[in-house]
Amino acid sequence: MELRVFDETVEPLGLIDEMASLLWHVKYFDVGTFNLLAPITDNNKRLLTEGNIIVKHDGKREVTDTAGGIWRRAAQITYVHITKDENGLEQIEAQGYMLSQWLNKRCISPQIVTTATNQSIINTMVKNNCGSSASTKRRFPRFIMLAQENIAGSTVEYANEVYAKLGQEVKARAQAGKLGYDILINERSRQYGFYLYKGKDLTAKNSEGNTPCIFSRDFDNVNEQEYTASIENCGNFIYIQGAADDSGSQPVTTVDGEGASGLELTEVFCDATDIARKYQSGETEVTIPLNTYLQMLKTRAAAELENYGKIINFVSTINTNSNLKFKQDFDLGDRITCKETKWGIQIDARITEVTETYQKGAEEIEATFGDSLPTLVDQIRKVR
Incomplete structure (x- = not known):
């Protein structure tokens, strides 16, 4: 695995030469994050500066467009912290967000009032406020809309709050339509692309003819599992x-x-x-x-x-040497089957989050199936 670093114009700056650990946390309904810890070298100090773009290359399958172009998830460094401990060891910590965080750079203007599917509404929001239909000043440079499948969905009447944050509205419509989204990067064409998609149905009894994806200790493809069910915040x-x-x-x-x-x-x-x-x-x-x-x-x-449904949360640490490979057999947003025989639990759930951890030459993958438990911020918003 290597980390390539670019500036915002997608000009290559170099490779991170040494790394202590990396947490690469991608989300289906929301903006992903990363956390990188590395020793201070002249190269790392030059590359790990706020505003730079990090792209992870690890041999896993990425998004390929109709012309054969390869698009990858990427993150922007927003926070840098340098420390020196009592033994004189100097380290640099870099944190940031996946590029879909950029959507919150825009407020929706003018207001959108429409009757359409969630897919169409999201595309209209993005095009009008940072894409080709936005004014020159408001357009993201080197930005295009990636080709999408026609995602089935019901038509809804929609109007946004005046000057609502674009990122928050895209997230809300994505959750309503069970859609995933991000802004990807194409290093060769030096472009950014808005990616809107729906995960595959890989459940045990799926009707689409897809090969089922079942996570269970019975199959030795998970190392640890944690199950939570809550009706504390239910409403119907x-x-x-x-x-x-x-x-x-x-x-x-x-x-x-x-x-x-x-x-x-x-x-x-x-x-x-x-x-x-x-x-x-x-x-x-x-x-x-x-x-x-x-x-x-x-x-x-x-x-x-x-937001008031029963919360079912199944977190599994996946055995990376098992029969199921991330981005090969399953990916973020896919619906899969989780099974724990001893607990008497079997659920079909969507992979909503994946955290890849790289440390000391080893890789660990943790997947969240179902819904993450609500954060304090989410709970406060509901009270309001």
Whole structure:
């Protein structure tokens, strides 16, 4: 495995010559991160500076476009910390984010009001705010939209909060549509590409004819497993309130997720006053018809209700010498089957996160199946 370093114009700067450890953490629904610890050498000190781009080459399968171009995940260094211990050992620590973090450099402007699939909405957001349809000042340089499959999905009424962060809205629509995304790099063409995709169904009983991918200690392809199930934050019926109209009346609608009643019914509330009743179309102020506005509220409500489902989290440390190879037999975003016979557990779940750890010449892969447990920040946002 080698780490290549580039500047933001994708000009190659060199290779990291020595490394103590690397944690490369990629996510399906969100922005990935990395953490690199290396000894201080003249070369490392030159390369590991904030703003530079790191690309990992480890022989694993990458994304290939129709012209044969190879696209890889990459990360930008955003934090550098240099230390010297009591024994005189000097080390440099570099941290940063996968390139999809760049989406949060933009606010959505103008506001998007549309009826479309989540795939179409995401593509419109990106094109209008940092892609080819954005003004010259707002475009990301060397940036294109990578070719995508036509991903099936229902049509929804959508309107974003005025000047919402692009990255946050892309994440929300990706979660709603069960889609993965990132910004990849092509070192040869010196380009960046927005990558939107849906993982394959590799579950034990998949109907797509794919070879099943089953993780179980019975098959010696996992070293450690950890299972968590939680209903502490469950909800299956949501009230949602929108912005006031000219008379001051605030519309309220509901989404019933499961048709539950009695003790099985758990109600939650969402304040969606950020979804404006009016928007600008050129020089004209347009008032959204009530029926359309109520459908927009239902779209938001359905997405919010996704956050209140039962949390099932299955974390496995994968045996890298087993029958299943990362990026060969399975990849981030694929749906697979997890099985633990002694615990009486078998679930079909999506691979939502993968952490690759390189240390002392050895590689370890940890995969998260299902949903990560909510962070404190997520919980605070839900309270609000």
